[in-house]
Amino acid sequence: MKLLVHLHVYYHDQVGYFAEKLRNISGCEWSLFVTMSTPDAGSESVLRSVKPDVVFIRTANVGYDIWPFISVMKSVRLEDYDLVMKLHTKGPSSIAIHHVRLDGYGWRNALTEALLKDEGRFHRILSTFRDRLSTGLLCSDIFLMLPLPWTDEDSLALDKELSRIGLDVRDRHFCVGTMFIARTSCYRFLQEADITEDMFPKEQISHSGGTMAHVYERILSMAPSAYGFRARGLVTRPAVSAWLFTDRSFSALFKNIFSINREGYDRHKVLRVAGLKFRLK
Secondary structure, eight states: OEEEEEEEESOGGGHHHHHHHHTTOOSSEEEEEEEESSOOHHHHHHHHHHOTTOEEEEOOOTTTTHHHHHHHHHHSOGGGOSEEEEEEOOOOOOEEETTEEEOTTHHHHHHHHHHHSSHHHHHHHHHHHHHOTTEEEEEEGGGEEOOOTTSGGGTHHHHHHHHHHTOOOSOOOEETTOOEEEEGGGGHHHHHSOOOGGGSOSSOOSSOOSOHHHHHHHHHHHHHHHTTOEEEEEOSSHHHHHHHHHHHHHHHHHHHHEEEEEETTTTEEEEEETTEEEEOO
């Protein structure tokens, strides 16, 4: 299998961390594409020590790490690669997700280590793609979640853009934080659809605000389902993974017993009772 790795560098002081993680890639042919808004000789030297033939691309930090990834996908022959891994530097933050509290660089580290904790982890990922042909995308199970129906980037804006580019997604789970490994064939639409740099914000907004960057954060993870593949979560912390499995199993069971959600392009309310579905006004 041949892998394309895209790393977007905004925080140059994190390059050493990612260089060490990239050293865990082995057992396959791979190429490294690094996008950055400002060139930095130190960063380039560190990354060349890992991958001498690394390709550096200068790009504006438009749409955070989203447009840089799309621009790389548009610039390569996707058929030359089987898999693509998306990585990016990420500032410290505090987040609570699935009852897991992550402070400092915890969010970045959990996303990255799910993919590149060590060589064994990476080799198991390759085996998953070889042996489980239905798998289209893998990321940390902590951050694989469904959209929140009350935010614009999770509902109206998302539905509108999916319709515009003609992407029929069947599963709306997405990776919160957008670090994943996926089959490159799932991103043909990035080359075929009218997706341009000027669609994405140049200003940096730390949290969701309905921008096109946030919409495509979701679309990039949902895309495999449009091509008949599944997104799967990688065990990041065993205790948390066990809790997530139990919680999701019971949530799926009780959803059909009783739930009220918004569905469809017009986000109409739907009541489910004992397996029956009723549209609410």
